[in-house]
Amino acid sequence: MKLKSCFITFYKFSVTAFMEKAIKKWFPLFALPTLVSFAIAFLVPFAMGIYLSFCKFKTVKKTEFVGLDNYIKAFSGDKDFLNALWFTTKFTIVSVITINLIAFIFAMLLTKAIKGTNFFRTIFFMPNLIGGIVLGYIWNMIINGVLFYFNATITTNANYGFWGLVILMNWQLIGYMMIIYISGIQNISPDLIEAAEIDGANAWERLIHVTLPQIMPSITICLFLTLTNSFKLFDQNYALTAGAPGNKTQMLALDIYNTFYGRVGYQGVGQAKAVVFFIIVAAIALTQLYLTRSKEVEN
Amino acid sequence: MADLNKKQWTTEPITPVDSPEWRQFLAGAAKDMNRKQLKTELDAKQTTKGAKPKVPMTGKDWVKFAILVIISIAFIVPILLVLMNSFKSTISVSNEPFAFPSGDTFVGFDNYNNGIEKIDFFPAFFRSIFVTVFSVAFLILCTSMCAWFIVRVKTWYTKLMYLLFAFSMIVPFQMVMYPMSFVANQLHLDNMIGIVVIYLGFGAGLAVFMFAGFIKSVPLEIEEAAMIDGCGPIRTFFTIDFPILRPSAITVAILNAMWIWNDYLLPTLILSNQERTLPMAIQYLRGGYGSIDMAAMMAMLVLAIIPIIIFYFSCQKYIIKGVVAGAVKG
Numbered sequence: 001m002k003l004k005s006c007f008i009t010f011y012k013f014s015v016t017a018f019m020e021k022a023i024k025k026w027f028p029l030f031a032l033p034t035l036v037s038f039a040i041a042f043l044v045p046f047a048m049g050i051y052l053s054f055c056k057f058k059t060v061k062k063t064e065f066v067g068l069d070n071y072i073k074a075f076s077g078d079k080d081f082l083n084a085l086w087f088t089t090k091f092t093i094v095s096v097i098t099i100n101l102i103a104f105i106f107a108m109l110l111t112k113a114i115k116g117t118n119f120f121r122t123i124f125f126m127p128n129l130i131g132g133i134v135l136g137y138i139w140n141m142i143i144n145g146v147l148f149y150f151n152a153t154i155t156t157n158a159n160y161g162f163w164g165l166v167i168l169m170n171w172q173l174i175g176y177m178m179i180i181y182i183s184g185i186q187n188i189s190p191d192l193i194e195a196a197e198i199d200g201a202n203a204w205e206r207l208i209h210v211t212l213p214q215i216m217p218s219i220t221i222c223l224f225l226t227l228t229n230s231f232k233l234f235d236q237n238y239a240l241t242a243g244a245p246g247n248k249t250q251m252l253a254l255d256i257y258n259t260f261y262g263r264v265g266y267q268g269v270g271q272a273k274a275v276v277f278f279i280i281v282a283a284i285a286l287t288q289l290y291l292t293r294s295k296e297v298e299n
Numbered sequence: 300m301a302d303l304n305k306k307q308w309t310t311e312p313i314t315p316v317d318s319p320e321w322r323q324f325l326a327g328a329a330k331d332m333n334r335k336q337l338k339t340e341l342d343a344k345q346t347t348k349g350a351k352p353k354v355p356m357t358g359k360d361w362v363k364f365a366i367l368v369i370i371s372i373a374f375i376v377p378i379l380l381v382l383m384n385s386f387k388s389t390i391s392v393s394n395e396p397f398a399f400p401s402g403d404t405f406v407g408f409d410n411y412n413n414g415i416e417k418i419d420f421f422p423a424f425f426r427s428i429f430v431t432v433f434s435v436a437f438l439i440l441c442t443s444m445c446a447w448f449i450v451r452v453k454t455w456y457t458k459l460m461y462l463l464f465a466f467s468m469i470v471p472f473q474m475v476m477y478p479m480s481f482v483a484n485q486l487h488l489d490n491m492i493g494i495v496v497i498y499l500g501f502g503a504g505l506a507v508f509m510f511a512g513f514i515k516s517v518p519l520e521i522e523e524a525a526m527i528d529g530c531g532p533i534r535t536f537f538t539i540d541f542p543i544l545r546p547s548a549i550t551v552a553i554l555n556a557m558w559i560w561n562d563y564l565l566p567t568l569i570l571s572n573q574e575r576t577l578p579m580a581i582q583y584l585r586g587g588y589g590s591i592d593m594a595a596m597m598a599m600l601v602l603a604i605i606p607i608i609i610f611y612f613s614c615q616k617y618i619i620k621g622v623v624a625g626a627v628k629g
Contacts, residue, residue, distance in 0.1 A: 019523065023451050023532045030532075034445035034503050035460065040486065041500025042467050045478035052478060060481040106370075114364050115356065122615060123371040129607050129618070131561025133578045134600055138377050141384065141593060145396030171377065179623055225626055232471050235563050239582065256473045257564070271477060278474040285469040 053271040058264065070272035080247055081273055084255035091162065091251065092230040095169045099226050100219075103174045107181035108207075121182070124175035136239020139168045154241055161241040161249035168236055173229065177222045184218030185211065217292070224288040232281060252277050378604065385410055385597040392593040406594070411602070414584070414595035420602060423580035429491060430566070430576060431559045434498035438555055439548050442503050446510035447536055451522075461511065467504035472564065480568040494569050498559055506551045509625070513547040514540065553621035560607075577603055 023030070048060070053070055055063040074081050106124060110117045127135070143154045143164045154160045188211065196206045212219075234253035237243070243250035243258070250258070256277060259270035356364070383400065384392045391404035398404070414420065449457045479497070483489050488496055517540060525535045563578040570576065575583060581599055585591045611618060 016519065016523070019526050019532075020452050022526065023448060024454075026532050027448065030444040030448035030536075031457075031460070034441045034499065034507065037441075037496045037500035038464070038467070038503045039500070040482055040488070041479060041497045042470070042475060042504070043463065044482055045475035046467075046470065048478035048482075049475055060478065109363055109367060112360065112363065113356065114360055114367065116364075116367075120367050120371050121619075122612075123374050125619060126608070126611060127374070127377075128622070129557060129611055130604060131563070131578055133561075133563050133581055134603050137581065137591075137596055137600055138381055140591075141392065141396060141597065142377055142380060144393065145380075148394060148396075171374070175374075176622065176626075179619055180626055183623060221626055234473075235561075235578075238563075239585075242585075253471070253473050257476075260477050267477065274471075274473045274477075278471055281471045282469045 049271055049274065052268065053275045054268075056265075056268045058267060066268065070268040071276070073269045074273045074276065077269070080250065080255055080259075081252075083247065084250045084252045087162070087249065088231060088233075088251045091165060091169075091233075092227060095166050095173075095230045096223060096226045098166065099170055099173050099177055100222055102170065103177035103222065104181050106174065106178045107185055108211075110178070111182060111185045121175075121179065124178055126175065127172045128176045130172070132233075132235025133239045135168055135172055136236045139164055139171075140240050143167075155244035158245060158248035161244070164240055165233075165237065165249070168240060169230060169233070172236075173226055177226065180218050180222050180225075181215065184215035188214045220288070220291055224284070227284060228281065231284065381597050381600050381604070384594070385601045387594060387597075389592065389594040392597060408598075410594045410598035413592075414599040414602075417592070417595060418580040418583050418599060419575070420580065420599060423575045423577050424602075424606075426491065426574060427560060427577040430494055430498070431556055433495045434502070434559050435552050435556050437495060437499050438502050438506050439552055441499060442506035442551070443510045443541065443544055443548065444536065445503070446507045447514055447540055449507065450511050450514045461507070464504045464507040467501075468508065472501075476564065476568055483569050489569050489571065491570070491574060494566060497565065497569060498555075501565070502555050502558070505625075506555065509551055510544065510547055513544060517543055549617050550621040550624045553618055554625040557622075 052060065052063065054065060054067060056066045056069070057063040110120055130138075140154065143160065147153055147156070147160060152160065154164055192210055192214065193206060196210050201209065232253055233251055234257070237249070237251045237254050238257075241249045243254055247255070247258075252273075256270055256273045259266050259273055380396065384396055386406060386408075387400045387404050387410075388406050391398070391400070395404075400406075445460075449461050480489075483493060483497060487493065521539055522535050525539055526532075530538070561578060562576075563582060566576045567579055567582075570579070572583075581596070581603060584596050584599060
């Protein structure tokens with residue numbers, strides 16, 4: 001008996017090893033196409049990007065090592081980068097709060113026994129599929145149309161551009177976040193709600209003590225999705241205001257783009273800004289990873 | 300199925316789970332064992348087929364319903380405004396965007412003809428389709444194969460590859476865009492074929508990550524059996540794993556199709572101005588010095604939105620599922 005199981009284990013092990021060996025031979029077919037294009041599109045440019053952020057250059061072929069000069073210039077030269085950082089942070093905070101709040105309210109409404117919930121869901125989700133450039137011009141027309149009655153345009157005042165972007169972002173992302181909240185709410189066991197009802201909890205108490213703790217994973221996902229999407233925003237910003245008036249509504253991604261392609265001799269500074277941008281985005285992503293991991297352990 | 304087997308012996312009425320498997324099970328059980336009780340159950344199910352559990356709506360619910368109707372109208376209005384304005388003259392678009400076209404402000408399809416001519420709409424449209432279709436097809440094929448290789452072969456370099464793919468997901472595009480356009484230029488990838496390679500490389504991170512997550516849950520025994528029966532790795536992958544990967548492939552396809560179809564910055568940097576994709580073409584309407592021909596713009600926005608809406612309504616179920624799955628895993 002023991003010998004038999006021993007034999008089976010050995011047999012299984014040798015099959016797995018045999019399989020691995022057989023698959024390994026096919027590396028060029030299975031892994032190489034992806035790996036090569038990944039190297040071209042990501043690995044090599046990423047390594048070059050790190051190096052180039054320490055260089056002064058106009059084309060990549062002729063570089064001159066300047067140390068931390070680019071980083072110093074990025075923060076001290078003109079105030080564009082710091083302004084963009086401040087504008088982006090402000091925008092991110094406002095849009096994360098508004099989008100998640102509204103999306104959650106919609107999700108609560110749509111998980112009730114109301115007619116046509118599927119129809120509403122479909123409508124609310126639709127703007128999410130439209131591309132950033134198209135979205136930007138749709139809202140450019142509408143906001144300019146409203147402001148026309150006040151003898152202004154969206155580029156008259158930086159505040160108009162700011163709130164225009166917030167409205168645009170809400171319109172685009174509310175439906176998406178709502179869907180994630182809905183799937184979270186639908187996963188709550190009805191028994192829990194019922195138990196709370198029997199214990200005499202009112203609607204508000206049920207929301208705070210039952211629903212919210214139960215959908216914490218959905219909340220984490222939505223917060224970080226809106227956070228990274230808002231922080232990395234480019235297309236919408238570019239099409240809606242293009243940074244006007246006077247770079248005041250410029251977000252980080254647009255500022256980096258303009259530094260690269262708008263000013264000759266500043267490519268190194270642009271790359272340095274991009275590295276700083278990368279570090280911030282990576283920090284956000286790693287925080288999310290840490291939070292979701294630690295939650296998983298708790299459960 | 301084990302769960303269902305248990306239910307069959309309970310005297311309580313079976314909870315109405317309406318799934319194909321359940322029906323098949325009921326039908327099969329009734330046929331094989333000829334149990335009267337199950338048969339009546341099945342009949343009862345068929346008579347109520349398609350009818351949803353009806354909970355009567357109270358007055359409060361009607362208020363909520365009304366609120367939702369108003370909000371959903373507010374959600375569609377921007378698109379309807381664009382549609383309406385696409386039939387108006389340029390001055391009317393910027394001066395009275397909320398007025399219906401009438402009399403001399405109505406210009407018919409002039410804006411459409413004008414815009415199509417100005418930005419070469421149809422070539423741009425077909426270029427976008429070409430890039431999206433081929434990039435997504437290659438992404439699914441190549442990254443699923445690569446993910447299978449990474450999961451099934453366990454050595455130092457597959458672990459390293461997996462880490463690098465995961466790492467690439469947190470790097471924003473701005474970080475690599477300048478060197479990438481240089482590399483693409485040096486390798487003569489700055490054309491319609493080259494951009495497919497670039498999209499394959501840049502989309503590989505998320506796609507490999509998602510496929511690998513799924514492949515880990517595929518039991519090794521099936522593949523072992525196939526291999527013992529004489530299948531080589533290629534046949535094993537394409538006859539066994541590839542069909543099982545369908546749900547993940549749909550998710551990957553939808554996420555990437557949405558990204559590539561709407562992407563503006565990457566094609567701008569890679570392609571020449573003669574090879575504009577749709578988002579580039581729309582941006583092209585903003586002439587120098589920020590002046591925009593708003594009337595033509597409205598017409599082009601309508602043409603850009605229509606295919607997306609058709610696509611959305613034709614495979615809505617997959618799109619919403621795919622996007623949610625992508626959000627949860629990514």
